[in-house]
Amino acid sequence: MNILLVQDQEKVRDRMSFWIQKAYSCTVIEAESIEKAREILTNRDPLIDLIIYDFQKDPIKNFRRLRSSSGVIPCIVCLSGISTEMKAEEKSFIRLIDRAKLTEEIQNTMKDFLSKGAIPGESADEREYFAIRTRILLSVCPLKGDIYIRLSAQKFVKLFREGDDFNEADLVKYTLKKGVNYLFIKRNQTDEFISKYLADLQALTSKENLSTEEVSRSAESVHETVQELGKRLGFNEGVQQLARTQIAMTMKAMGKSPALGDVLKKLEQSRGEYVASHSLMTGFLACAIASYMDWKSEATFFKLNLAAFLHDITLDNQKLAACETIQDLSKEPFKEEEMEAFRNHPQNAADIARRFSEVPPDVDTIIAQHHERPDGTGFPRRLSGNYIAPLASIFIVAHDLARYSRLRPNEKIDVKEFIKQGALKYKSSQFKKVLAVLEANMSDMGMPEPGQPAA
Numbered sequence: 001m002n003i004l005l006v007q008d009q010e011k012v013r014d015r016m017s018f019w020i021q022k023a024y025s026c027t028v029i030e031a032e033s034i035e036k037a038r039e040i041l042t043n044r045d046p047l048i049d050l051i052i053y054d055f056q057k058d059p060i061k062n063f064r065r066l067r068s069s070s071g072v073i074p075c076i077v078c079l080s081g082i083s084t085e086m087k088a089e090e091k092s093f094i095r096l097i098d099r100a101k102l103t104e105e106i107q108n109t110m111k112d113f114l115s116k117g118a119i120p121g122e123s124a125d126e127r128e129y130f131a132i133r134t135r136i137l138l139s140v141c142p143l144k145g146d147i148y149i150r151l152s153a154q155k156f157v158k159l160f161r162e163g164d165d166f167n168e169a170d171l172v173k174y175t176l177k178k179g180v181n182y183l184f185i186k187r188n189q190t191d192e193f194i195s196k197y198l199a200d201l202q203a204l205t206s207k208e209n210l211s212t213e214e215v216s217r218s219a220e221s222v223h224e225t226v227q228e229l230g231k232r233l234g235f236n237e238g239v240q241q242l243a244r245t246q247i248a249m250t251m252k253a254m255g256k257s258p259a260l261g262d263v264l265k266k267l268e269q270s271r272g273e274y275v276a277s278h279s280l281m282t283g284f285l286a287c288a289i290a291s292y293m294d295w296k297s298e299a300t301f302f303k304l305n306l307a308a309f310l311h312d313i314t315l316d317n318q319k320l321a322a323c324e325t326i327q328d329l330s331k332e333p334f335k336e337e338e339m340e341a342f343r344n345h346p347q348n349a350a351d352i353a354r355r356f357s358e359v360p361p362d363v364d365t366i367i368a369q370h371h372e373r374p375d376g377t378g379f380p381r382r383l384s385g386n387y388i389a390p391l392a393s394i395f396i397v398a399h400d401l402a403r404y405s406r407l408r409p410n411e412k413i414d415v416k417e418f419i420k421q422g423a424l425k426y427k428s429s430q431f432k433k434v435l436a437v438l439e440a441n442m443s444d445m446g447m448p449e450p451g452q453p454a455a
């Protein structure tokens with residue numbers, strides 16, 4: 001277990017760190033400032049299981065700064081006197097304790113977190129395994145390590161030995177016949193896995209005439225893999241490269257002038273896991289709209305596709321990711337942690353984008369604003385129309401259209417109806433322009449097939 005200790009006084013920090021390591025035989029990562037703590041949390045390297053916050057300077061103000069990066073990681077907040085203002089921050093995974101009884105209260109809270117499964121016990125090796133889409137194994141096997149199947153939350157059994165091949169017959173056997181869509185590898189195999197998977201993706205990207213099916217199947221697998229690896233390993237260079245290669249493939253298939261008609265046809269075909277296919281389609285639609293607005297540079301398409309790839313990357317609960325507003329959270333019995341993850345996901349995903357190397361500056365803004373609404377009813381910042389960036393407004397409408405069509409599976413997508421509904425909620429001039437462009441190009445069908453760029 002990795003514990004992040006956020007403490008600003010060196011001597012106290014040393015003593016606490018020593019005591020925690022001894023008491024729990026865990027790794028303590030020390031942060032003497034909020035900036036340092038946020039950096040560790042955002043990089044997810046190492047992955048933090050628990051935060052012990054014992055910051056003495058402006059504890060409330062600084063705790064709120066830390067919260068924007070800590071997501072739903074369980075947190076023990078040590079305070080000298082608990083004010084009502086601070087009491088409001090308490091949640092099932094945020095516990096406030098009295099510094100006067102520091103060790104005793106930390107022990108009790110840890111025990112409680114352990115009993116609820118909020119933090120891993122010492123024997124939990126679940127975190128050692130990585131889920132991989134079973135079909136990806138076709139392109140990366142043989143691996144220098146074993147492949148496991150998951151039997152229960154904590155039980156993994158070896159299915160293939162190191163060096164075994166994984167062929168089409170295995171794929172059919174496990175996915176179609178047994179419904180096993182994910183198999184597992186161990187943490188120390190991830191480097192080999194990433195480099196083989198990357199080589200496979202690069203080969204696919206350089207192929208002539210990529211079919212829509214190939215691109216969307218690949219986009220879905222890469223999205224899930226990046227999500228899983230990012231969660232476990234952090235978004236390191238190899239993981240970032242997987243994302244960038246997939247985006248290069250998507251852009252190649254999209255061509256220079258993605259047409260709305262084509263995009264909508266693709267949308268009707270793509271019905272995979274929500275987050276992955278919704279992310280792909282949001283990128284496609286945003287580029288189609290941008291190109292109609294004469295923003296068709298490669299740089300713009302890259303920004304929109306990268307923003308689309310990352311915008312919901314921290315949400316792995318498909319139902320949660322399908323929510324649009326904070327009010328939507330009441331439609332399902334979500335846990336408090338999940339609701340918190342949803343409320344923070346624009347900011348958390350923007351933080352991840354900022355850590356990507358070679359990332360154009362607007363990508364994090366688009367992501368941070370993707371749930372804002374021009375009438376100020378969005379979240380997290382309730383920005384009004386004037387404060388929403390132009391590219392973000394294109395993205396918001398594209399995101400809404402992708403979601404609108406996904407909620408109506410097996411139906412022809414009625415863009416006219418979408419524009420009618422959009423006119424009621426998107427009243428700022430910038431958004432009106434986006435809707436007008438959509439309306440003007442609605443009948444623009446019969447453009448080139450994907451993989452055959454427009455002239």
Ligand SMILES: [Fe+2]
Pocket residue numbers: 278311312321399
């Ligand atoms: Fe989304």
Ligand SMILES: [Fe+2]
Pocket residue numbers: 311312345370371
């Ligand atoms: Fe979102």
